[in-house]
Amino acid sequence: MDYLEAEAIDIIREAALNAIKPVMLYSIGKDSTVMLHLAKKAFHPAPLPFSLLHVDTTWKFRDMYAYRSRIAETYGVELLVHTNEEGRKANINPFDYGSSYYIDVMKTQALRQALDQHGFDVIFGGARRDEERSRAKERIFSFRSHGHRWDPKSQRPEIWALYNTRIRQGETIRVFPLSNWTELDIWRYIHRENIPIVPLYFAEERPVVRRGDTWIMVDDGRFRFEPGEKPQRKKIRFRTLGCYPLTGAVESSASTLAEIVHETFQASSSEREGRLIDTDQPSSMEKKKVEGYF
Amino acid sequence: MAAELFTNSKPGLLDAELTQTLRFCTCGSVDDGKSTLIGRLLHESKNIFDDQWRALEIDSRRFGTQGDRIDYALLVDGLQAEREQGITIDVAYRFFSTAKRRFIVADTPGHEQYTRNMATGASTADLAIVLVDARKGILTQTRRHSRIVSMMGVRDVVVAVNKMDLIGYSEKVFREIEQDYRHFATSLNLPRITLIPLSALEGDNVVEAGLHMSWYKGKTLLDHLESVDVGDPDAEERPFCMPVQWVNRPNQDFRGVAGGIAGGVARVGDSVRILPSRIQTSVRQIISGLSYTADARTGDSVTLVLGDEVDASRGNVIVDLQHSAQVADQFEAQVLWMSPHPLVPGRSYLIKHHRKETTGTVTSIRWRTDVNDGARLAAKDLKLNEMGVVNIATAEPLVFLPYTEDRTLGGFIFIDRLNCETLGAGMIDFALRRASNLHPQVLDIDKSLRARLLGQRPRCIWLTGLSGSGKSTIANALEKSLHQRGVATYVLDGDNVRGGLNRDLGFTEADRVENIRRVSEVARLMVDAGLVVIVSLISPYTAERRMARDLFVEGEFIEVFVDAPLEVCEQRDLKGLYAKARAGNLVNFTGIDSPYEIPGSPDIHLRTTELDIPGCVNLILLALYR
Numbered sequence A: 001m002d003y004l005e006a007e008a009i010d011i012i013r014e015a016a017l018n019a020i021k022p023v024m025l026y027s028i029g030k031d032s033t034v035m036l037h038l039a040k041k042a043f044h045p046a047p048l049p050f051s052l053l054h055v056d057t058t059w060k061f062r063d064m065y066a067y068r069s070r071i072a073e074t075y076g077v078e079l080l081v082h083t084n085e086e087g088r089k090a091n092i093n094p095f096d097y098g099s100s101y102y103i104d105v106m107k108t109q110a111l112r113q114a115l116d117q118h119g120f121d122v123i124f125g126g127a128r129r130d131e132e133r134s135r136a137k138e139r140i141f142s143f144r145s146h147g148h149r150w151d152p153k154s155q156r157p158e159i160w161a162l163y164n165t166r167i168r169q170g171e172t173i174r175v176f177p178l179s180n181w182t183e184l185d186i187w188r189y190i191h192r193e194n195i196p197i198v199p200l201y202f203a204e205e206r207p208v209v210r211r212g213d214t215w216i217m218v219d220d221g222r223f224r225f226e227p228g229e230k231p232q233r234k235k236i237r238f239r240t241l242g243c244y245p246l247t248g249a250v251e252s253s254a255s256t257l258a259e260i261v262h263e264t265f266q267a268s269s270s271e272r273e274g275r276l277i278d279t280d281q282p283s284s285m286e287k288k289k290v291e292g293y294f
Numbered sequence B: 001m002a003a004e005l006f007t008n009s010k011p012g013l014l015d016a017e018l019t020q021t022l023r024f025c026t027c028g029s030v031d032d033g034k035s036t037l038i039g040r041l042l043h044e045s046k047n048i049f050d051d052q053w054r055a056l057e058i059d060s061r062r063f064g065t066q067g068d069r070i071d072y073a074l075l076v077d078g079l080q081a082e083r084e085q086g087i088t089i090d091v092a093y094r095f096f097s098t099a100k101r102r103f104i105v106a107d108t109p110g111h112e113q114y115t116r117n118m119a120t121g122a123s124t125a126d127l128a129i130v131l132v133d134a135r136k137g138i139l140t141q142t143r144r145h146s147r148i149v150s151m152m153g154v155r156d157v158v159v160a161v162n163k164m165d166l167i168g169y170s171e172k173v174f175r176e177i178e179q180d181y182r183h184f185a186t187s188l189n190l191p192r193i194t195l196i197p198l199s200a201l202e203g204d205n206v207v208e209a210g211l212h213m214s215w216y217k218g219k220t221l222l223d224h225l226e227s228v229d230v231g232d233p234d235a236e237e238r239p240f241c242m243p244v245q246w247v248n249r250p251n252q253d254f255r256g257v258a259g260g261i262a263g264g265v266a267r268v269g270d271s272v273r274i275l276p277s278r279i280q281t282s283v284r285q286i287i288s289g290l291s292y293t294a295d296a297r298t299g300d301s302v303t304l305v306l307g308d309e310v311d312a313s314r315g316n317v318i319v320d321l322q323h324s325a326q327v328a329d330q331f332e333a334q335v336l337w338m339s340p341h342p343l344v345p346g347r348s349y350l351i352k353h354h355r356k357e358t359t360g361t362v363t364s365i366r367w368r369t370d371v372n373d374g375a376r377l378a379a380k381d382l383k384l385n386e387m388g389v390v391n392i393a394t395a396e397p398l399v400f401l402p403y404t405e406d407r408t409l410g411g412f413i414f415i416d417r418l419n420c421e422t423l424g425a426g427m428i429d430f431a432l433r434r435a436s437n438l439h440p441q442v443l444d445i446d447k448s449l450r451a452r453l454l455g456q457r458p459r460c461i462w463l464t465g466l467s468g469s470g471k472s473t474i475a476n477a478l479e480k481s482l483h484q485r486g487v488a489t490y491v492l493d494g495d496n497v498r499g500g501l502n503r504d505l506g507f508t509e510a511d512r513v514e515n516i517r518r519v520s521e522v523a524r525l526m527v528d529a530g531l532v533v534i535v536s537l538i539s540p541y542t543a544e545r546r547m548a549r550d551l552f553v554e555g556e557f558i559e560v561f562v563d564a565p566l567e568v569c570e571q572r573d574l575k576g577l578y579a580k581a582r583a584g585n586l587v588n589f590t591g592i593d594s595p596y597e598i599p600g601s602p603d604i605h606l607r608t609t610e611l612d613i614p615g616c617v618n619l620i621l622l623a624l625y626r
Helices: A003-019 A031-042 A062-075 A086-087 A101-117 A183-193 A256-265 A283-290 B036-042 B050-063 B079-085 B112-123 B140-149 B171-185 B221-229 B431-435 B447-454 B469-483 B494-498 B509-528 B542-550 B566-572 B578-580 B615-626
Strands: A022-025 A052-054 A079-082 A122-123 A141-144 A172-175 A202-212 A214-219 A232-237 A248-251 B021-030 B092-097 B101-107 B127-135 B157-164 B194-196 B240-241 B246-251 B252-261 B263-266 B270-275 B277-287 B291-293 B295-297 B301-306 B317-320 B326-337 B348-353 B355-368 B387-398 B411-415 B424-430 B459-464 B489-493 B533-534 B555-563 B604-607
Touching: A003 A031, A003 A172, A003 A248, A003 B252, A003 B301, A022 A031, A022 A101, A031 A062, A031 A183, A052 A062, A052 A101, A062 A079, A079 A101, A101 B424, A183 A256, A202 A248, A202 B424, A214 A232, A214 A248, A214 B246, A248 B494, B021 B036, B021 B112, B021 B140, B036 B092, B036 B101, B036 B127, B036 B221, B101 B112, B101 B221, B112 B140, B112 B326, B127 B140, B140 B171, B140 B326, B140 B387, B157 B171, B157 B221, B171 B194, B194 B221, B240 B252, B263 B277, B326 B355, B348 B387, B348 B469, B348 B542, B387 B424, B411 B533, B447 B509, B459 B469, B459 B542, B459 B615, B469 B489, B469 B533, B469 B578, B469 B615, B489 B494, B489 B509, B494 B509, B542 B555, B555 B615, B566 B578, B604 B615
Parallel strands: A022 A052, A022 A122, A052 A079, A122 A172, B021 B101, B021 B127, B127 B157, B157 B194, B459 B533, B459 B555, B489 B533, B555 B604
Antiparallel strands: A141 A172, A202 A214, A202 A232, A232 A248, B092 B101, B240 B317, B246 B252, B252 B301, B263 B295, B270 B277, B270 B317, B277 B291, B277 B301, B326 B387, B326 B424, B348 B355, B348 B411, B355 B387, B411 B424
């Protein structure tokens, strides 16, 4: 744990110090909150030398928006929010459009817009290598050509902890300080450091409907029921948070951090099972990443 | 996950500090079954989730190479191209844990063309698993991988003799392989070697011993991974050492130096030294995370507040007074080259060595090491995936220890100055004595005094362009014009210099780089003497033109691109060289079979098809007297 913490702090400093305009992507989830906590430690007592950026699809859970409104103050940091306005005007939503198209417009394109608009050169992300197999192949300092494309076949060798932070004009770097963390490490760290997180991670009775193998929460009035579908109350929690219509919950009674650590330990499925977007096409994460998704 | 292995007690689950991390890499030949072994290890230690298992079943049917059985390799081969071709291209990182340890696995590719990825995986590993196919025994690949593992300083090696099921679990075969390997390994620096017979496919000796090899009394692979020493057990006994990553100065009241502790322990009140300045000071405060602490140890990333208002900056190293770190600017080092563009002596590269970035030049390649048998071979350059021993000189001194003593202070990388790619990895052996015995003489008469005597501003006018573009003609006319104005000049012409000073050089890339290096050094001496020097040299590479420019102060160096299209130069062909090159009688000829990199932003751009010679000279004179 100390090893992972020191490695992440080292990476965050090294990337930020060599950047012209760095930014940290902030998704409101547990991983990016851990990353923010580590960044705070990396620069203390100096303030963070970068802003946070939240790419807002407008379909996050209400609890997440409430938590987001407090983040800037809690961490003494500027929080930028970007939404793809064209997508919003065209009412691109996860119900009427396939998840693949919706994610492309509201997340991938929105992210590219925000990065281009501000001219960020170094972008921190909270992705971990244990999440998905194409991530397992990605470097900690991951280079993007013009247009934010990822070429998995021409990655720079990353030898020792000697990160090459140099880039050519027009290139950007995505930096993943949590590359070597697992879901369990994240929970143990949140427990050890007592980091505040969105309440949706803790089990509670919530209104849900059954969709396939998972529970989808009815979070606001925009939810579209299928014919004959009715919300039921179940004690559930989320292992991962995203857009509420695309994020599945698990039945659970874990309502404290210690209980979550134990539950994670014994889980028989991976946290990304709750993410419907990873499996919508074969090799789908690798394809999304090549297009510029985080 | 891993529930069964933890029984009921779950040691250290919330007490995170109790769990150690072992980083290991796996290597071996293409079909030795590396990915299968990792898949098996993950599966049997209950580290595969149900949904991942279901995806694996689907993929096995679609891409699998094991008939109706589960193809474990598909768990780790993450890229689509890898699954389709059934091979591993890039390093994949995997994570699993048991009751005793957390593991980070770098699964590295076996193909020869991916040697650099293997070295990358080994660079951060505590232990390496080298797979051997029991039917084939020790192969060239086994030797190469073991050599890389040894060079990268991995202390523990496990030779996993796999596919024992295919040789009837024969002890005799295993013992022969063991003998062969131990004999071979005497030529390497591998302090601890363990051999384990196993079957990744059937599972024997991976997690459980199995029934087939009762003659084997040693540990299973997982038992071994769980019990081997992690990292450097003596790290805290060593003297304190911390390379400075960043100076934290949020306001006038606080100044700290931040970095990761590479060895030893720091305590408040300790006396320390800053290298290379050798200034002595003390540790006044230590900040770890958000709070102050009394001590910090190896691996921690901290901020130190030092006793006095001493100057310490990024790339300096804070050490205990007893620390043996040295300071030098010339070294012998081992190099593994990772770029398709070869390493050539004389070319200037960016060097990143812990937190220090500077430039450096390989002054000579002592030998290339045959990766397979360790033989020392003569070499003029180092190509992709080649290893060798070189002498290197850096622009600024480095604070270092030999790589075999300290990975952090001994390892460095080469970075291309233009396209920013990582080109190679270097491991310092020792400092070269000659560096410390050179003491530049300070002379009373300097460049400005010499220039004043001559009544002129010294310059270097660097004409670059294809053969036949008009460089020599322009140089000649320009010198005549300056001479008439009473300016003291000299022309360094490529062909003329090659007749004398550079008589020993040919036209390979390495020789061209050296040619340009020597000419630019001579030009610098002449400018130092107060002259206006006109260099007329094809100088085809951007890197060397930039290196030449770096020798001069701002405004002293004027790059002139003498631009004529290849067809025009070929038509002119005053020396008849293009005809020879086209006929195949002249190799490495710029523009024909050797590249010319067009200057991106020359100070003067002369298009000799549009402008006559007096016009070209006038443009240069205008720039000189502007």
